[in-house]
Amino acid sequence: MxxxxxxxxxxxxxxxxxxxxxxxxxxxxxxxxxxxxxxxxxxxxxxxxxxxxxxxxxxxxxxxxxxxxxxxxxxxxxxAIADRYQLRDYGNNTLAYELKEGVDGEPHHRICPVCFEQRRKSILQFRYKTHSSQDKFRCIPCEADFEFGVHHAPQYRKPERNWIR
CATH class of the missing domain: 1.10.287 (Helix Hairpins)
Known part of the structure; x- marks a missing residue:
């Protein structure tokens, strides 16, 4: 001064x-x-x-x-960017920020919570559906993986007849 x-x-x-x-x-x-x-x-x-x-x-x-x-x-x-999102618990210890309802101008999407805390807006990218019916997403910048949806254990069918005789 x-x-x-x-x-x-x-x-x-x-x-x-x-x-x-x-x-x-x-x-x-x-x-x-x-x-x-x-x-x-x-x-x-x-x-x-x-x-x-x-x-x-x-x-x-x-x-x-x-x-x-x-x-x-x-x-x-x-x-202004952060106010457009809310943290949501998707179950199985999976958290992500998602666009609040009623926010115009962008399609619904999820933001990586790791990047969000570092003041970066990184949209999670869909990778594939797992064998347990969960949607697998990835954050490209930090390479974190997220699985959304209820985990359903795969069901195996028992053989109908004994094929070994």
Missing amino acids: VDMGMIAGAVGTLKTALDIAGSVKEMNDLAVIRNKVIEMQNLIMSAQGTAVTAQSQMLEMVHEIAELKAKLAEAEEWK
């Missing part, structure tokens, strides 16, 4: 330099005038150094504000 005392000091220094310049007009001794001019130049250089330091601090603050605005915009953008 810009030090207000630093700015006040620079203004005070410049005022002193102006006072010296005003008093030089009334002097007749050349040596005294030279000493006052040197003193005035030193004060002006000091004020310039203070002004440069303050300007540097202001530039740093402008960059910091720009970074914070970008982060805020990113957070607001993610919040």
